[in-house]
Amino acid sequence: MALTLVFLPGTHLGTLDFHLSPLNRLWDSERGQISFQISREGRNWMEKMQSPRGQSTVLRSAVGCLLGLQIFAALFPVVFGEKVVLGKEGSKIYLPCLLEKNMKVENLKWFKKETLFLNWDGKQVFKGSSINNDLRFDLDKRTMDNGNFSMIVDSLKISDAGDYKCTFQNKIPFVVHLFVFQLHASPGNPLLLSENLNLTLQTYPQGHLDLKVTWKDPNNQDLNITNKTLQINNLSEAHKGDWRCWIHHPKSAQDLEITHKVRTTGFIVDSGSGNIFSKVNGSVVIACKLLFEIKSQIESLQVRAAGVYKSDNQETLGQLMKEVNISERGSCWKGKCGDNSPQHRVKDLSESLTNVQFSDAGWYTCLVKFNRSDIQMKIQLVIVRVSVMPQGLLTINSEVNLTCEVSARLPNAVVRWTHVNGSSANSKEGTNRRLLTLTLRVNASHFGLWRCSILVDGQVLLSMDQKLEGTPDRMDLWFWVAVVAGSFAILLLTICTVICIARERRRGGDVFSFRALKGTDVTYGAQDLCVSSCTLQEVSRRSRVNRGCRGSP
Incomplete structure (x- = not known):
């Protein structure tokens, strides 16, 4: 059964189930028609729709139109x-x-x-x-x-x-x-x-x-x-x-x-809270590093100025400490990047401080001005120092004050005094404080090393040590004098004993002879010692004996 459809664009009806044979489709591009064969199942369906009792032509036409439009709806995506x-x-x-x-x-x-x-x-x-x-x-x-x-x-x-x-x-x-x-x-x-x-x-x-x-x-x-x-x-x-x-x-x-x-450009921020700690007389680096990928083709973002400032509070820039020279191109620091230079991604604005004093504490600002906007990073330098009053050697039962001073009040920070290798009974701590003083009534157990620590969230950020030394006690002084004197006496006694033993060994020696000072020969015996023409001046010290001396016959 062959059927030719003339398409009516824009028409769409419900779904009907027909079995088409795509192998027998034929498109007539000149007439805008498609010819194909309907399968046996399709023909049977159409025959059932035609009433043998003689349905009206209108019904048969409606069924045929419905069939044609459904086929058109199935093919619509392909054709159009x-x-x-x-x-x-x-x-x-x-x-x-x-x-x-x-x-x-x-x-x-x-x-x-x-x-x-x-x-x-x-x-x-x-x-x-x-x-x-x-x-x-x-x-x-x-x-x-x-x-x-x-x-x-x-x-x-x-x-x-x-x-x-x-x-x-x-x-x-x-x-x-x-x-x-x-x-x-x-x-x-x-x-x-x-x-x-x-x-x-x-x-x-x-x-x-x-x-x-x-x-x-x-x-x-x-x-x-x-x-x-x-x-x-x-x-x-x-x-x-x-x-x-x-x-x-x-x-x-x-x-x-x-x-x-x-991709972003900004400062490399440490995992800390933006605070840097240092001891008095120490060294510290105000870390200011800008992550900026240098590319000559970047024109939308250019650096205009960069510097480091110092102030006593967080709201103001304060005094300019360091200024960075920027190239005319604005994509690198002057003198550090040329047309053929490596494209460094990190630019360092850091400032180093040596021999840090308490007056160096405060807020430091890293500022970079771009053509679109400015970016800045705030860093607080916190200085810690410890002291002891009175200074010098301490006496037993005297009073001493250990003071730990922090340049800024830090939220959630703990200042703690502890005795290193000592008892924790005398430890002291305070939260969110700039000054912590520990007062002690000195005894022998207090001498040694004391440590002031700054802790945030249980982590020690900085610690400083202070040593306590005491004057010796009078009883201790006489004790050491006795020890020294006894040691000296024992030493002298030992020396004398050694000398006496050596002399006794020389007296009991075998017979020997020697020439006297004036040329007289003298002979000694262990049992019978006789000397002819002997005088004390003619006999040496080493030949002197307790026995008598006889002249030779």
Whole structure:
């Protein structure tokens, strides 16, 4: 059974279940008609609808019209190009034109409206005069054997948006709506912390109402915002990363994702509370480091001035301590970056202080002025010092005051005195105080090292030590005198004993002889010692004995 339909655009009825044979469709482009065969099930249905009792012609006409319109509704998306492709500016997309596999295709053409883009003659691709020198449009010959004649559009442009049509021989044309999207950010990267950012989705062609937009933050959390504009106020470090815009169209094969990466410029902030601690006479660095990616092509953001200021309070800038020379280009520090220099991302404005005194305490401000806005970072320098009154050596039962002084009152800060390696019974602490004094009635256990610590949330940020020393007691003095005198007496006794033992050993020696001072020979014996012509002057000390002396016969 053959049936020819003449299409009535804009007509749509409910769903009817018919079995069509797509292999026998035939499109007459000149007459705007489609001819095809209806399956056996379809014919049986139509025969049942025709009453054998002789229903009126009106009923049979209504059934035939209903059948034709349902077939038209099923084919409407193919004939009138209801395929939709979503593309991002700068990306590569494919406009589908899918035929039967191994079908011999000649004279296939791609049009945009009435303008010829590509022509396939069965052997090679020819480009229309409008895109003769545009290499972005092409067909992939490797996929033609599979019936894929989709047109490739590379480096998609806004002007590429519109309706395209793929026609060949006398078959049904493929019509594709191409939507091109652009995500516009204002202001552009890099962004200053505390600035406001607007992300706007721009659609070409404009005014399409079937699009559904969904926004997601860098943590991939749905923001429940369906507008084409997203506003991010008061940018912070948490806003850095990829922001995603998801675009859905009911007639598109897949959704489109467009990503915008937020890059910020600002100071590198330590994990601390913005306070820097130092001891008196110590050294400290006021850390001011600006994260700024140097690129010569960046024109939207330029540095105009930079410096470090010092004041006694947080509200004012105070006195200029350090000024940074900026190049005319405004993207680097003068003398540190040329046209071919490495692109450093961190610029250092830090200020070093040595031999810190209590007067150096206060607020330090790092200020950088850009062409769009200014950014600044406040840092508080906290100085700690300890003292003892009275100074010098302490006596037992005297009173002493240990004082720990902090230059600023810190919220949630604890100042604590402790005895190092001593008892914790005499420890003392105070919260949110600038001055903490520990008073002691001195005893022997108080001598040693005492420590003043500054703690915030249980963490020690700084500590200083003070030593207590006492004068010796009188009883202790006599004790040490006795010890020294006894030691000296023992030493003398030991020396005398050694000398006596040595002399006794010499007296009991064997017989020996020596020459007297005047040349007289003298002979000694262990038992009988006789000396001829002997005098005390003629005998040496080493030969002197207690026995008598006889002259020789």
